[in-house]
Amino acid sequence: MKKIELLALFIFLMGQGMVFSQEKLLSKDEAVSMALENNFGIRVAKNQVEIAENNKSVLNTGFLPTLTGNAGATYQRDDNTIEFPGQINADGSPRADVQIYKAEAQRYNSSLNANYVLFDGLGRFYNYKRLKEQYxxxxxxxRETIENTMLQLFSVYFEIARLTENENVLREALxxxxxxxxxxxxxxxxxxxxxxDILNAQVDVTNDSxxxxxxRLQLANTKRDLNVVLNRSLNESFKVDTLVNFIPRLQLEEYMAQAKLNNVALLQTEKNLAINAYDIKVNRSGYLPTLGLNGAYGWNLNQSAASAFFPGTNNENTRNFVLGASLTWNLFDxxxxxxxxxxxxxxYENQELLKEQVALEVDRDIKNAMAIYENRLNVFEIQEQNVITNQNNFERSKEQFQLGRITSIEFRQAQINLLNALTNKNLAKYDAKLAELQLLQLTGQLLNVDF
Known part of the structure; x- marks a missing residue:
C-alpha cells in the first residue's frame, strides 16, 4: 500500500469519526419515553387494555334494561268481482254480480317494548366481577409487554454504546x-x-482500518434496529450515553424479598385464579330462576275497505299499555x-397448580439471575483491572519501542493485548447491566428504577 493511499484512508476514517461525534445525544430517559409512546407492541397492548376497560363497563353487564321501538305500515288494494251463481232476487231475476274497485285497506302500528331482568341467579353480578378481574x-x-420491550430497547441501546466505545478504541489503535x-x-x-518494519506497520494499519x-457498519445497523424499536425514521442519526450505574446489592436484595408481590407472571396467575373462581359462580347461577319485568306501549290504526256485505271501518287504538312479569326456572337442562x-x-384446580409451578419457576429464575449478575459484575471488575495492567504494559512497551529495545512485533502484541482488554471490558460492562435489568424484571421493579 502506498503512503498516499494510507494517508487518504486515515483521513477518511477520521472524518467519519468527526461526523459521528456531532450527532445528537439520545439519553436513556428519552429512549424510554419514545418507546412508551411510539413502540408498536406497546401501542397494541394499550389498545387491548382499553378494550378490557370497555368490557367491564356497566353497559356490558346486562344490569340495564332494554328498550325496543317498533313501527310498521301496511297498504292493501283489492279489485274484486263477487258472483252469486244460482241466486235470484225477490222478483225472480238473477242476482247481479258485485264489483268492488279500488278497495283500500291500511294498517299502522308503533310500540315501545321494555324488558328488565330483576334476578338471574346472580350470574350478571359475578360476570361483572369477572370482567373487572379480566381488566x-x-x-x-x-405491563409484561412494556417490560419485555424495555429489555429489548436496552439490549440494543447498550449494544450501540458498546460499539461506540469499541469504535473509539479502534480509532485510537489506527x-x-x-x-x-x-x-x-x-x-x-x-x-x-x-x-x-514499514511493511509490518502497513499491514497493521490495514487490519486496524x-x-x-x-x-462502524455494525454500529450503523444497530442504530437502525433501535429506530425500529422506537418507531421512528430509520435514517435518524444519534449517539447514546455510555455511562452505566449499577444498583447497590442491598437494594437488589430488598427487591428480591418483595418479588412475590411484584412479579408480573405471579400476579397474572393470581388474576387468572380469581377469574376461574368467578366462572364457577357464574355457572352455578344456572341452578337458580330468572325473574324479569316487561312492558309495552303501542298505537294501532286499522282502516279497512268496504266489502260486499260490510261497510268500511276505521279502528284506532291510541293507548295500548301492557305490563307483565315473568319467572323462568330451568328445573332440568x-x-x-x-x-x-x-x-x-x-x-380452578389447574390454575392453582399452575400458580405453584410459576412461583417455583420464578424463584428459580430470580436466584439464577442474581448468580449471573454477580458473576458478570465480577468479570467486569476483573476486566477493569486487566485494562489497567495492559495499559501499563502498553505504555512501557511504547517507551521501549521508541528506544529501540523491543521489536515492532512485540510492540504490536502489547497494543493488541490492550485493545482486547478494552473491548472485553466494554462487553463485560454492558453484559452485567443487562443481567441487572433482567433481575429487575423478575423482581417486578424494572419500571420503577432509573436507568
Whole structure:
C-alpha cells in the first residue's frame, strides 16, 4: 500500500469519526419515553387494555334494561268481482254480480317494548366481577409487554454504546499504527531499521482500518434496529450515553424479598385464579330462576275497505299499555349446568397448580439471575483491572519501542493485548447491566428504577 493511499484512508476514517461525534445525544430517559409512546407492541397492548376497560363497563353487564321501538305500515288494494251463481232476487231475476274497485285497506302500528331482568341467579353480578378481574389481567399483560420491550430497547441501546466505545478504541489503535508507519519510514531513511518494519506497520494499519470500518457498519445497523424499536425514521442519526450505574446489592436484595408481590407472571396467575373462581359462580347461577319485568306501549290504526256485505271501518287504538312479569326456572337442562360447574372447578384446580409451578419457576429464575449478575459484575471488575495492567504494559512497551529495545512485533502484541482488554471490558460492562435489568424484571421493579 502506498503512503498516499494510507494517508487518504486515515483521513477518511477520521472524518467519519468527526461526523459521528456531532450527532445528537439520545439519553436513556428519552429512549424510554419514545418507546412508551411510539413502540408498536406497546401501542397494541394499550389498545387491548382499553378494550378490557370497555368490557367491564356497566353497559356490558346486562344490569340495564332494554328498550325496543317498533313501527310498521301496511297498504292493501283489492279489485274484486263477487258472483252469486244460482241466486235470484225477490222478483225472480238473477242476482247481479258485485264489483268492488279500488278497495283500500291500511294498517299502522308503533310500540315501545321494555324488558328488565330483576334476578338471574346472580350470574350478571359475578360476570361483572369477572370482567373487572379480566381488566386488571389485561393491565398486567400490558405491563409484561412494556417490560419485555424495555429489555429489548436496552439490549440494543447498550449494544450501540458498546460499539461506540469499541469504535473509539479502534480509532485510537489506527492512529497509533499510522504513527508507526511514519516512525518506521523515518528510521528506514536513517538506516535504523529495514523495509520489513514499514511493511509490518502497513499491514497493521490495514487490519486496524478494516476492524474500524466493520465496527462502524455494525454500529450503523444497530442504530437502525433501535429506530425500529422506537418507531421512528430509520435514517435518524444519534449517539447514546455510555455511562452505566449499577444498583447497590442491598437494594437488589430488598427487591428480591418483595418479588412475590411484584412479579408480573405471579400476579397474572393470581388474576387468572380469581377469574376461574368467578366462572364457577357464574355457572352455578344456572341452578337458580330468572325473574324479569316487561312492558309495552303501542298505537294501532286499522282502516279497512268496504266489502260486499260490510261497510268500511276505521279502528284506532291510541293507548295500548301492557305490563307483565315473568319467572323462568330451568328445573332440568339435561345436565349442562352440572357439567359446566364441574369443569370450571377442575379449571380452578389447574390454575392453582399452575400458580405453584410459576412461583417455583420464578424463584428459580430470580436466584439464577442474581448468580449471573454477580458473576458478570465480577468479570467486569476483573476486566477493569486487566485494562489497567495492559495499559501499563502498553505504555512501557511504547517507551521501549521508541528506544529501540523491543521489536515492532512485540510492540504490536502489547497494543493488541490492550485493545482486547478494552473491548472485553466494554462487553463485560454492558453484559452485567443487562443481567441487572433482567433481575429487575423478575423482581417486578424494572419500571420503577432509573436507568
Amino acid at each position: 386488571q389481567l389485561s393491565e398486567l399483560q400490558a 492512529e497509533i499504527s499510522t504513527q508507526r508507519i511514519k516512525r518506521a519510514e523515518y528510521a528506514f531513511e536513517y538506516g535504523q531499521n529495514t523495509k520489513l 478494516i476492524n474500524l470500518l466493520s465496527t 339435561g345436565g349442562g349446568t352440572t357439567v359446566r360447574v364441574k369443569n370450571s372447578k377442575i379449571a
